[in-house]
Amino acid sequence: MPLAETVEAMEALKSAGKIRHWGVSNLDTDDMDELVAAGGDGCVTDQVLYNLVRRGPELDLLPWLTDHKVPVMAYSPVEQGRLSSHPALEKIAAEVGATSAQVALSWTLRHDGLIAIPKASSIAHVRENRAAADIVLSDADLATLDAAFPRPRDRRPLEML
Ligand SMILES: NC(=O)c1ccc[n+]([C@@H]2O[C@H](COP(=O)([O-])OP(=O)(O)OC[C@H]3O[C@@H](n4cnc5c(N)ncnc54)[C@H](OP(=O)(O)O)[C@@H]3O)[C@@H](O)[C@H]2O)c1
Structure with a gap:
């Protein structure tokens, strides 16, 4: 169309x-x-796949949306549950008193103008995900996550699930 x-x-x-x-x-x-x-x-938002293992949008799409004042809606922010366990996430989670999924979600929410839409089918997960919005990751935590989940060097087409 x-x-x-x-x-x-x-x-x-x-x-x-x-x-x-x-x-x-x-x-x-x-x-x-x-x-x-x-x-x-x-248009008030672009809903796209964005999380620690899907960082391609950082190279051009997120800057484009920021420049045009279009909020980003990050779908599958915990990579369909696969980011609920990872050694780097678990280490930071233990330090900040959170879970790995919360750290992954908090990392995604570090951008101004970005909404994340995790799917949760239990009240416990909904509460946990809401609480992730209050976690502030330190520069050292962000550096650890950058090393564990590097941003791609070259532009790539937007990934989809
Ligand atoms: N626009 C598109 O093309 C597109 C494509 C895919 C998805 N989406 C949308 O994105 C949203 C979510 O995406 P998604 O379901 O693909 O991925 P997701 O939100 O990254 O992952 C959902 C999975 O993570 C688990 N989970 C959620 N919170 C958790 C927590 N705190 N700790 C541990 N596990 C947790 C859920 O388990 P429980 O169910 O047990 O809570 C579920 O198995 C949905 O609204 C979906 O419609 C849009």
Whole structure:
């Protein structure tokens, strides 16, 4: 579908009061350029795969979204549960009195203008994930995580799950 038609439909729904806002998902930097060119500057978020093992968006998409004041919605922020155990996460978790999943989530939330949407099916996980928003990782913790989960050197297409 041409993006311009989709934008027009979203804006019509907004004008009619059927929706308050609209956003997109899995759009990479070039897609966001295309969206804006199609009149889509009313988009309020791009929901993308972003976590410690999916750092590709840091190279260009996150800066693009920051420059254009579009909040990022990070999906699968604990890599579908796979980041709930890892030696580097466990070490920091023990030091800050948290769990590995909380450290992974807190790392993702370190960006201003970034929302994370972990899926949880127990109240215990929901509470744990909410509490991760209050954890502040130190510069030393961030350096440890950078070493354990390095940012890719070269730009790569946006990954999706
Ligand atoms: N736009 C897209 O293309 C796209 C693609 C994929 C996903 N999503 C969205 O992203 C959201 C979440 O993604 P996801 O489910 O793929 O990945 P996720 O949130 O990274 O991982 C969910 C898994 O992590 C576990 N978990 C959650 N909190 C935990 C904690 N504190 N400690 C240990 N384990 C924990 C959950 O277990 P329990 O269930 O046992 O709590 C579940 O198995 C959903 O809303 C989904 O719709 C969007």
